[in-house]
Amino acid sequence: MNKVILLHKRPVGKPALSDFKFAIEEDPVADEGELLLKTLYVSVDPYLRGRMSDSKSYVPPFQLNKPIQSGIIAEVIRSNHTDFKIGNFVSGNLEWKEYQISVGSGLTKINDSADNLSKYLGILGMTGLTAYCGLTEIGDPKAGETIVVSGAAGAVGSVVGQIGKILGCRVVGITGADEKVDLLKSKFHFDQAINYKTAGNLKEAIGNACPAGVDVYFDNVGGEISDAVLANINKYARIPLCGAISLYNETKPPVGPRIQSVLLVKSSLMRGFIVSDFSDKFPAAIKQLASWLKEGKLTYAETIVEGFDHIPQAFLDLFEGKNEGKMIVKI
Ligand code: NDP
Numbered sequence: 028m029n030k031v032i033l034l035h036k037r038p039v040g041k042p043a044l045s046d047f048k049f050a051i052e053e054d055p056v057a058d059e060g061e062l063l064l065k066t067l068y069v070s071v072d073p074y075l076r077g078r079m080s081d082s083k084s085y086v087p088p089f090q091l092n093k094p095i096q097s098g099i100i101a102e103v104i105r106s107n108h109t110d111f112k113i114g115n116f117v118s119g120n121l122e123w124k125e126y127q128i129s130v131g132s133g134l135t136k137i138n139d140s141a142d143n144l145s146k147y148l149g150i151l152g153m154t155g156l157t158a159y160c161g162l163t164e165i166g167d168p169k170a171g172e173t174i175v176v177s178g179a180a181g182a183v184g185s186v187v188g189q190i191g192k193i194l195g196c197r198v199v200g201i202t203g204a205d206e207k208v209d210l211l212k213s214k215f216h217f218d219q220a221i222n223y224k225t226a227g228n229l230k231e232a233i234g235n236a237c238p239a240g241v242d243v244y245f246d247n248v249g250g251e252i253s254d255a256v257l258a259n260i261n262k263y264a265r266i267p268l269c270g271a272i273s274l275y276n277e278t279k280p281p282v283g284p285r286i287q288s289v290l291l292v293k294s295s296l297m298r299g300f301i302v303s304d305f306s307d308k309f310p311a312a313i314k315q316l317a318s319w320l321k322e323g324k325l326t327y328a329e330t331i332v333e334g335f336d337h338i339p340q341a342f343l344d345l346f347e348g349k350n351e352g353k354m355i356v357k358i
Contacts, residue, residue, distance in 0.1 A: 034094075179201055180210055
């Protein structure tokens with residue numbers, strides 16, 4: 028029998044385990060032109076929170092009592108499809124099921140060994156692409172400039188900071204734990220890192236860490252942390268607006284400082300983006316990320332949780348900051 032995870036209720040505020048439901052279905056069987064996939068690794072991502080609500084966005088909401096979907100790496104264990112063989116590894120936006128049927132559309136083959144697959148959900152997958160495209164296309168950093176990144180020890184943030192260093196910038200990270208501050212400096216070679224939970228006056232702390240001001244702010248979190256960074260931007264600053272995790276569980280979004288005057292007097296650009304906006308850049312971006320990885324210029328962290336039953340908890344833990352680097356569930 029096949030285990031499946033469904034959306035049981037639409038969360039109000041912070042999501043909870045009771046918003047998910049485990050179900051059992053008959054073992055799926057692949058017909059002509061179909062594949063049977065075995066789930067190996069599941070990506071849990073903050074954006075899934077948005078899809079759990081019934082609001083219009085860039086992707087349709089999940090449906091109640093239907094399986095949740097996310098980035099998944101799977102193995103082909105039966106194939107009635109000419110393009111795929113048993114033993115192929117694939118990635119795609121798939122359902123939270125132990126086994127599932129696919130007709131092959133939307134799947135990408137992964138030519139790598141079985142113990143090397145999880146990175147295709149992170150550094151060589153969606154979050155690596157988000158970091159690369161958001162920073163280079165909108166942030167447009169120049170050597171010698173100062174980049175600040177929030178959510179710095181997470182999947183996207185840790186890659187943004189490292190790319191900033193490769194491009195010759197001064198990089199300052201903002202994160203929520205002292206161990207993550209250490210990780211940013213030791214493993215990812217950030218110049219400075221700030222714990223927003225203990226820094227006190229964050230605006231001042233950022234000012235001290237960025238004596239020449241902030242030229243690029245890669246915003247992963249929004250809210251008060253971003254207010255404090257915006258108070259330190261230089262003229263012509265660029266602000267890729269990647270995420271706003273601090274606001275995703277708010278039932279009534281808080282009102283902060285109005286930012287128009289800041290952007291106006293600093294002649295600055297703030298631009299929201301969805302990684303798929305840059306899909307034409309993906310092949311070149313993956314090539315560059317893979318080459319930096321091979322050369323040892325780029326590294327990555329993963330928090331791997333084991334077991335299909337733990338997928339919902341791993342997702343909830345993103346909102347508690349329990350991950351370093353990419354949060355992944357190994358089945
Ligand atoms: P992360 O790996 O960064 O995980 C989430 C992290 O967010 C946590 O570890 C935690 O770190 C931090 N966090 C949680 N709650 C809060 C809060 N209230 N205030 C501040 N920080 C908080 O996730 P990703 O790297 O996958 O995603 C980072 C951001 O980028 C998210 O906002 C996500 O939605 C967005 N995103 C956008 C994409 C796009 O196409 N625009 C694509 C992918 C991601 P800490 O301990 O430091 O608080």
